[in-house]
Amino acid sequence: MKKSRKSLKVLILLITAVSFLFILTACKPWTVVELDKENSTAVNSSVNLDGENTNLTEYVDELWTENIVPYIIKESEKNKAAEVISAIRTDQENAGEEYGIRESSAGTPWKYIISGEARIISLNTESRNGTADLDLQPYDDQPDLKMQIGPVIRGTSIRDSLDFISFDNFGNQIEYAQFSSQLNDKVTQEVLNEFNFENLLDKEINFKGVAVEDSSEIILTPVEIDLLGE
């Protein structure tokens, strides 16, 4: 009897020990967590901005509404799309000097902050980097420029058009690139997602955004799109 009680005690102890171990294992307090190599491209990444650790997403959220959109809308009023595009077609360097913006060194393509009224004459949605062909007023059914409509937005046009922030403000080129890709995400979320472009074919829009010349095509990244006549 005594013996069985003792063995019961041992059993209980054993069970407790095993379950304790089990809990411990489940918690894996000793597990080495592998460094996530995509860590630095994670959404909530912290970057070195002017020497201070900054949450990039929060920073971009604020900058987008407070500074970027107002800046681009204001600047775009000065540069009418038709005028700028015809200048680019005539002489790229001159057009750049007159209407363009680019960061310090030569070699980087000029970015143009423009606005205009146009008709969407066709859509290219086969690629994930979808585009809409825009025909500027006066209409002639010929495409004058391509507007990126996502979901993939290429390039760094928005970032490079900002005169109040530059590579100098960031810790390194990865952070500077992350800044750009978050701005591109903003374009998709804030500007493009509210439209179903399939329904906008032949519709007229008013647009504001940043254009760049890429292998003789003018590619616009929009910051504001308004439907006309609705």
Add this chain to the structure above:
Amino acid sequence: MKKTIIILLLSCLVFGLLSGTVGAQDKGLIVVITPSHDNPFFKTEADAAVEKAEELGYETLSVVHGGSVSKQSELFDTAIARDAAAIICDNAGAEATIAAVQKAKDAGIPTFLIDREINASGIAVSQIVSNNYQGATLVGEKFVELMEEEGKYVELTGKSSDTNAQIRSQGFHQVIDQYPDMEMVAQQSANWSQTEAFTKMESIIQANDEIKGVVCGNDTMAMGAMAALKAAGMGDVIVVGFDGSDDVAESIMNGDIKATALQPAYDMAQMAVEQADKYLETGSTGVKEKQLMDCTLITKENADRLHNYRLEEE
């Protein structure tokens, strides 16, 4: 009287010549520190810096750190000991180089960094950085386009300790990962090496028979991968690289490798020396410390104009 004038003129001439030579020497020594010249990229960079420095009247000393931080530190000490006017450096590590540049600064010697940045501002006078990330997104976009946005691909990455290996890989994936039908079946480091890329590619081919594309972190690995694919009768696989070497330009012209990103090695090095000269003469370079130099996409459209890391004008 005539004699005196002639003597006077002659002495003026001699004095002028003398002071001319003294002046040239007075401009001092520019020390150029780069990784090993075995890689033609770094050789071009060093040669371009030396060429520009001598053109501007400096003495030059071109040395290599071979990727070693301690060797680089010794070379900075040498530059300090010889009281160099300026240091031009393609550095051996973004973190470890900070101390060396600071040491030179404390000794009154300005450093001008080329190709790669360090993780600190305000210590070097200029950081003329090759925009690896932008170059990688250019190559990534071209790669996706050639792959028609779908299919199995392989990535060969550079030496994992090298910042640029990570930056380029992230740049590629920044683009490629936005296309869900692109499937990476293997990702391995071939340590920037052509022979390693060849053998790694050989074994990857054996395990995967439907590879449609290979994206490589530099041109030498692209050359190795392309050779392995051709040997296996898979010459139509889409291979892309990074750097803009003459070998790859030729391969592109032959229709083998499809694209690469040109890093402006030559222009960066010359710009750094020009900025050093301006800084030494006027106390300011007149430009921001950190300057990004964009890469250019090289395809069969422009590969014929690529020589020695420079794209000739059309």
